[in-house]
Amino acid sequence: MTYRALLVDYGGVLTTSLSVSFAAFCLATGASPERLRDVLAAAYSMAREAAVPINDMHDLVRAVETGAIGQEQFDRRLASSLSEGLDRPVEPANLSARLFGELKPDERMRRAVARARRLGLLTGMISNTWGVEPPPEIGELFDVIVLSGREGVRKPDPEIFLLAAGRLECAPAASVFVDDIPVNVDGARAVGMTGVLHRDAAITIPRLEELLGVSLEAGG
Numbered sequence: 307m308t309y310r311a312l313l314v315d316y317g318g319v320l321t322t323s324l325s326v327s328f329a330a331f332c333l334a335t336g337a338s339p340e341r342l343r344d345v346l347a348a349a350y351s352m353a354r355e356a357a358v359p360i361n362d363m364h365d366l367v368r369a370v371e372t373g374a375i376g377q378e379q380f381d382r383r384l385a386s387s388l389s390e391g392l393d394r395p396v397e398p399a400n401l402s403a404r405l406f407g408e409l410k411p412d413e414r415m416r417r418a419v420a421r422a423r424r425l426g427l428l429t430g431m432i433s434n435t436w437g438v439e440p441p442p443e444i445g446e447l448f449d450v451i452v453l454s455g456r457e458g459v460r461k462p463d464p465e466i467f468l469l470a471a472g473r474l475e476c477a478p479a480a481s482v483f484v485d486d487i488p489v490n491v492d493g494a495r496a497v498g499m500t501g502v503l504h505r506d507a508a509i510t511i512p513r514l515e516e517l518l519g520v521s522l523e524a525g526g
Contacts, residue, residue, distance in 0.1 A: 319504045337392070370402075430449060502514065
C-alpha cells in the first residue's frame with residue numbers, strides 16, 4: 307500500500323501523556339483519579355450510541371468536544387462532579403486548562419511529522435478539543451487541522467475522519483492515523499484508514515517509517 311497522508315492526534319501524541327497531566331491535576335486538587343477516569347471512560351464508551359441530554363454527566367465530554375456547551379459550563383459541571391466526597395470542592399475556574407497544564411511538547415514526534423511533510427506526505431491533525439485549542443505554532447506542521455469544537459463532530463465518529471481526508475483530497479485508505487486512545491484508532495480504521503496506537507515515540511516512529519517507507523528521523 308502506498309500512503310499519501312499522515313494524520314495525528316494532538317494531546318498525548320504531539321505532547322507528553324494526558325494521563326500524567328491528569329494525575330498531576332488530581333494531586334494538586336485532591337480530586338479522585340478514579341472519578342475523573344470514570345467520566346472519561348463513560349464519554350468514550352458511549353461514543354457510538356445516541357446522545358443523551360447534555361445535563362447527564364455521561365455526555366458531558368461529548369458536549370464540550372462538539373461545541374454543544376461552552377467551556378465555562380463544562381468546567382462548572384465537571385468541577386461539581388469531581389468535588390463529590392471532598393471536604394474542599396474543586397475550583398471550576400479554568401479547570402480545562404489546569405487539567406492539561408502539565409502537557410509538554412513531544413519534540414521527537416513533532417520533528418517526525420515535520421519531516422514527513424518535507425518529504426512530500428500530506429499531513430493533518432484531528433483533535434477533540436475541550437474549549438482549549440492547540441497553540442498556533444502547531445499549524446506549521448500541517449496541511450489541514452480539524453478540531454472537533456469547530457466542526458461539531460468528534461473522534462471516534464466516522465464523519466471527522468472523512469472530513470479530514472476530504473480536505474486533504476486523499477482517500478482514507480491512503481491515510482495513516484495516529485492516536486493514543488484505542489477507540490479513536492478503531493474509528494479511523496472503520497473508515498478505511500490504517501490506525502496506529504501511540505504509546506511512545508520510540509515505538510510509533512519506527513512503525514510509521516515501516517508503513518510510509520521513509521525515514522522520519524535525522525540520520526535515517
